[in-house]
Amino acid sequence: MTEMSGAPSSGTGVPGRIGIGLQLDAIHMKILEVLRENGRISVAALAERVGISRASAYTRFEALRADGVIKRFTADVDHVRAGLGITALVFVTVRQQMWKQFRAQLAQMPEVEYCAITTGQHDAMIQIRMADVAAIHALVTERLASIPAVKATETVFILDEVLKRPYVLPSDRRPAATARTRRPPADPPAQANVPLGKMRFVVAAEGRADMHREP
Amino acid sequence: MTEMSGAPSSGTGVPGRIGIGLQLDAIHMKILEVLRENGRISVAALAERVGISRASAYTRFEALRADGVIKRFTADVDHVRAGLGITALVFVTVRQQMWKQFRAQLAQMPEVEYCAITTGQHDAMIQIRMADVAAIHALVTERLASIPAVKATETVFILDEVLKRPYVLPSDRRPAATARTRRPPADPPAQANVPLGKMRFVVAAEGRADMHREP
């Protein structure tokens, strides 16, 4: 369920599929913008908000769906109200050449909302939601740690989710600045003023070349 | 847009709202289960799949929406297809007593898909999506690092998103095990066998008590 394969975000369910598919124009983007905020809007209303005819809206809507640009429509649920009050991030170090097993085990854990393979100190980050702290602890110690592919874990709790956007679009630009904070248009790029010491990119750990290979 | 306030996941837009609201029963959960997989299903079809009448489905559907259990419906878009091929996680150390400013600045950055305040070595984790690595670099060095509230950042790239579920429900239990991997029902809890050394819970950093206070 909801598993992704191979390269980042390439899980369309059609393994052999390659190519650009749809070339998205400004109207496609506008459609996506509306749909991310109201996934249940009628196509008629969508057409009006985007400024095209209903028939075109149906055509483009279908094309976006068929081409996999829109993967699904979903309800955004309040986890706390639904009974899962605690969220944690678990950073996992995966044993070399056991990635396939790790993926398979994760697929068996419905409590895992998100899993990404990352560069840096750890190999993967997973997000889990549970009813309470004890349940998080139990999951990490009893189920995650018992996976042979898992070499080590590091858990942090989420104290507050400040921002959660359904997804980001290329058309998302910085919102129009207010008069108080607007910069002059001719402002030079800030690159020269960047305090470089503030930033640190973390390189990949050793033993990652086998990431998509099998044991 | 899409900002959350105060306590974890409590952003309902109704600041004074306190209390349990709806008491969710099994049918509510079933409704949520259907809706997370198909957010555009008609209420009639929903009623059929859940096994209640059309009228009841409307009532419960509206109640879930009005009570904030369902926060919104949204389209799940393929970021790569939409033109944002690179995803990164940025771990941010926030200067003490500047949380409010940090939040305000984040709200101005539409490229940020997710931001959570965490325990552990860093104070916050944000997820950003950009067209390429250079754009990530530019965002982190030019915009994030120039926020006074940001003391330091650490960036890792996401190489693959293995799993991404719309959300997790309490009713999600471990999927029915296959014959090959099923355990006997009387299996003792694995607690005694846990290799505790594998796990490490990370405590909060110093200076976090002021998290919700202002400068």
Added chain:
DNA sequence: GTTGAAATTAGTACGAA
């Protein structure tokens, strides 16, 4: 890509169980 009309479906309002 657009408009307009037919067919279908959705949303609402009742009384009854």
Added chain:
DNA sequence: TTCGTACTAATTTCAAC
């Protein structure tokens, strides 16, 4: 509360332009 039905409004489909 939930169900069943009937009524009205809206949406989707399909045609021709």
